Amino acid sequence: MVSGRTYLTGLIGTGIGPSLSPALHENEGTALGLRYLYRRIDIGDAGLTAADTPGLIGSARLLGFDGLNITHPCKQAALSGVSALSPEAEALGAVNTVVFGDGGAIGHNTDWSGFGRSLRRGLPGAALDHVAVLGAGGAGAAVSYALARLGAARLTLLDADESRAAALAASLAPRFGGQHVGHAPLAELTPVLDRADGLVHATPTGMAGHPGMAVPADALRPELWVADVVYRPLETELVRAARKAGCPTLDGGPMAVFQAAEAFRLFTGVEPDAARMLADFERLTSTEQEDHDD
Numbered sequence: 285m286v287s288g289r290t291y292l293t294g295l296i297g298t299g300i301g302p303s304l305s306p307a308l309h310e311n312e313g314t315a316l317g318l319r320y321l322y323r324r325i326d327i328g329d330a331g332l333t334a335a336d337t338p339g340l341i342g343s344a345r346l347l348g349f350d351g352l353n354i355t356h357p358c359k360q361a362a363l364s365g366v367s368a369l370s371p372e373a374e375a376l377g378a379v380n381t382v383v384f385g386d387g388g389a390i391g392h393n394t395d396w397s398g399f400g401r402s403l404r405r406g407l408p409g410a411a412l413d414h415v416a417v418l419g420a421g422g423a424g425a426a427v428s429y430a431l432a433r434l435g436a437a438r439l440t441l442l443d444a445d446e447s448r449a450a451a452l453a454a455s456l457a458p459r460f461g462g463q464h465v466g467h468a469p470l471a472e473l474t475p476v477l478d479r480a481d482g483l484v485h486a487t488p489t490g491m492a493g494h495p496g497m498a499v500p501a502d503a504l505r506p507e508l509w510v511a512d513v514v515y516r517p518l519e520t521e522l523v524r525a526a527r528k529a530g531c532p533t534l535d536g537g538p539m540a541v542f543q544a545a546e547a548f549r550l551f552t553g554v555e556p557d558a559a560r561m562l563a564d565f566e567r568l569t570s571t572e573q574e575d576h577d578d
């Protein structure tokens with residue numbers, strides 16, 4: 285039975301044609317008996333830029349949207365399109381979910397909580413005494429924040445652009461006083477990994493359009509857990525090499541699903557079935573793979 289109220293949501297970003305978010309959200313809405321629509325709003329197709337994000341957020345509110353997801357390259361521009369920020373979105377300086385309500389447009393960030401939930405579920409009991417995060421962009425910031433919230437004692441951030449790693453460490457360190465959040469030059473990656481319990485890879489390397497591996501294979505050893513945030517493909521070169529080296533591994537799929545599940549809950553106030561969304565994601569990605577194989 286479908287209930288009377290219609291939820292209208294969507295995604296603002298560029299190159300979002302292949303995004304699985306519309307299917308994931310709408311399928312979960314249907315499974316819960318909700319009338320739930322999720323629209324793609326591709327700023328590239330519309331001849332717009334990230335600077336137009338605040339205006340689009342305002343227009344979506346006027347048009348009756350309940351909420352929006354925001355993705356690359358609009359997550360920072362969205363900060364000035366909302367009337368208030370969750371403490372996490374403020375700490376991260378990035379919004380990936382906007383919820384419209386009587387209080388205005390509230391900006392949230394569900395990337396960090398999505399990663400935290402994925403790590404707890406996929407690598408339960410993973411040691412967090414020292415974790416290296418490779419890639420200090422938007423995803424690197426979200427996973428570093430999540431790791432610090434999960435109690436990581438020491439985080440070492442690395443990036444090809446060392447100033448980005450330094451800036452992220454400087455912005456997070458004061459928020460996590462008792463923990464050490466530092467950075468190291470990329471040339472130190474192997475010695476850092478020699479001392480670390482885990483590695484989170486958060487650069488675009490390994491995506492379909494950026495094949496390869498940002499970590500030397502000989503730095504992987506069975507005592508090091510490895511989590512990749514890249515999820516297209518799910519099995520990146522890094523995940524494959526880490527598995528081969530005997531490392532406990534986690535792919536980027538569950539992070540993508542759990543950030544979507546949390547956004548769904550914020551949009552509707554209804555708790556989605558995350559296990560069902562994970563199964564749906566696996567079905568959608570395997571169908572996609574079969575389409576490529578044909």
Ligand code: NAD
Nearest residue numbers: 419420421422423424443444445487488498513536539540
């Ligand atoms: P970004 O452009 O904001 O940041 C990427 C960072 O990686 C940059 O600082 C860049 O200097 C650095 N970098 C690039 N290549 C490097 C290399 N070889 N060695 C070291 N550093 C390198 O990108 P982002 O938004 O953080 O996205 C990164 C990846 O995370 C993308 O593949 C994206 O799809 C993925 N992602 C996944 C999820 C998820 O839910 N699983 C969520 C967000 C982003």
